Amino acid sequence: MILVNNGSSDGTQAYFDSIPGASPVHLPQNVGPVNGFNVGMNAAQGKYIALISNDMILTSRWLPNLIACIESDPGIGFVSPGANYVSNFQQISLPFKTLEEMQVEAKAYNVSDPNKWEERIRLMPVILFSLTDRLREIGGYDPRFYFGEFGDDDISYRYRRAGYKLVYAGDTFIYHHGSVTTGIDQQQNNSLQVSRQIFYNKYGIDSWAEGLPNMQLVDAVRRQWSPRESVSILAINCCIGATPLAVKTFMKQQGARNVRLTSLSNQEKYLVDLRTISDRTFYFDTSEDFRQLLGGEQFDYILFEHGYSEFIRSFDGLNRYLLPSGHLLA
Incomplete structure (x- = not known):
């Protein structure tokens, strides 16, 4: 047990010194x-x-x-x-x-x-x-x-x-x-x-x-969840990834053994953190970028956290990237 006396003046030093087997460290000031x-x-x-x-x-x-x-x-x-x-x-x-x-x-x-x-x-x-x-x-x-x-x-x-x-x-x-x-x-x-x-x-x-998860999106996933072993998630503009990670964790707790997370962001500053929790991470700027990155791939879930209104005014719809039983949460 290491006891750090952080500049205390209230008897802490004497108390720490009295504890058998401890290793006190006394600092002259806080x-x-x-x-x-x-x-x-x-x-x-x-x-x-x-x-x-x-x-x-x-x-x-x-x-x-x-x-x-x-x-x-x-x-x-x-x-x-x-x-x-x-x-x-x-x-x-x-x-x-x-x-x-x-x-x-x-x-x-x-x-x-x-x-x-x-x-x-x-x-x-x-x-x-x-x-x-x-x-x-x-x-x-x-x-x-x-x-x-x-x-x-x-x-x-x-x-x-x-x-x-x-x-x-x-x-x-x-x-x-x-x-x-x-x-x-x-x-x-x-x-x-x-x-x-x-x-x-x-x-x-x-x-x-x-850096905090959007619990409304997480709760929306919880409400309509049906058990499955494999799930694919596309997360778009979810900042550093707190929301998709919370969703991924929930799914694993419910028995999904394989949860694959793909993250896309139009802000480069988020990419380094998204890579720490995603299977794939991409930066996009235009609708053409988006189409080239995803091709014809489809997902069980699409999570869209920030800028959805602006996105749908400039980009094609997202339904093409959903599996027939998929869910779009924005």
């Missing part, structure tokens, strides 16, 4: 959450590393569950559980009024279940659980995200762009007090907007506006 995690990463010696903030309460079987998840696929970069207080569709609601009741409910809930593992475009790591060497390969957290916000988005993008998957372990619940680490900075330093701009300057992408 260097921010992500830099504090990097200090812990540099001190780590185990095969795996779990980065845990001071506002989390761990629960029964959290560690075996996360190990089972990450060991299921050598292509996984990092996994993270759900919590009572978290964004990014990672919230798990359990009935409890006290922390004692929470632990009882969590023990009953935390049963390893691969059907609750979901590949994601990004994760909000209430715990970032990774191979230690893999986290070092990525370079840890980017110190530019001093306040913490959007550092999780950034590290998610870097894992994916290095060829690794991100998996939400929805079979595991831990308790999160919420915004203890970053709440003061949000009030005093406008840290959310400052960090959001740092992320945009780095990637040219707004992680909130362009």
Whole structure:
């Protein structure tokens, strides 16, 4: 257990020093959450590393569950559980009024279940659980995200762009007090907007506006889904791919063994991220590009997320690219 005392002056140092077998690291001043995690990463010696903030309460079987998840696929970069207080569709609601009741409910809930593992475009790591060497390969957290916000988005993008998957372990619940680490900075330093701009300057992408799935489209797929083993999806202008990935994950959870995703975008900035989650990725500019890229190919599903009205004014209809029983969702 590595305990990072991030410049505390409230007795934390004496408390950390009193814990048998722990490895405390004392910093003379607060260097921010992500830099504090990097200090812990540099001190780590185990095969795996779990980065845990001071506002989390761990629960029964959290560690075996996360190990089972990450060991299921050598292509996984990092996994993270759900919590009572978290964004990014990672919230798990359990009935409890006290922390004692929470632990009882969590023990009953935390049963390893691969059907609750979901590949994601990004994760909000209430715990970032990774191979230690893999986290070092990525370079840890980017110190530019001093306040913490959007550092999780950034590290998610870097894992994916290095060829690794991100998996939400929805079979595991831990308790999160919420915004203890970053709440003061949000009030005093406008840290959310400052960090959001740092992320945009780095990637040219707004992680909130362009990195979240459109759940209306995902729910539309769920409502009319009929079981099948093989599915082909054409995703058009779905930003970095959060929506088609959520659809693909749903289909696999429903038993589809072969889900083939083709992504087309008329914005080149999205291509690098689309390639991390798609079987094929193409850029198009004109209707002629579109016809040449797809030829006579047909799909079970066409997902169209942004610019559909402009598209149908300039391009031929999309029905020709649908199989007879196919669905167009826009």
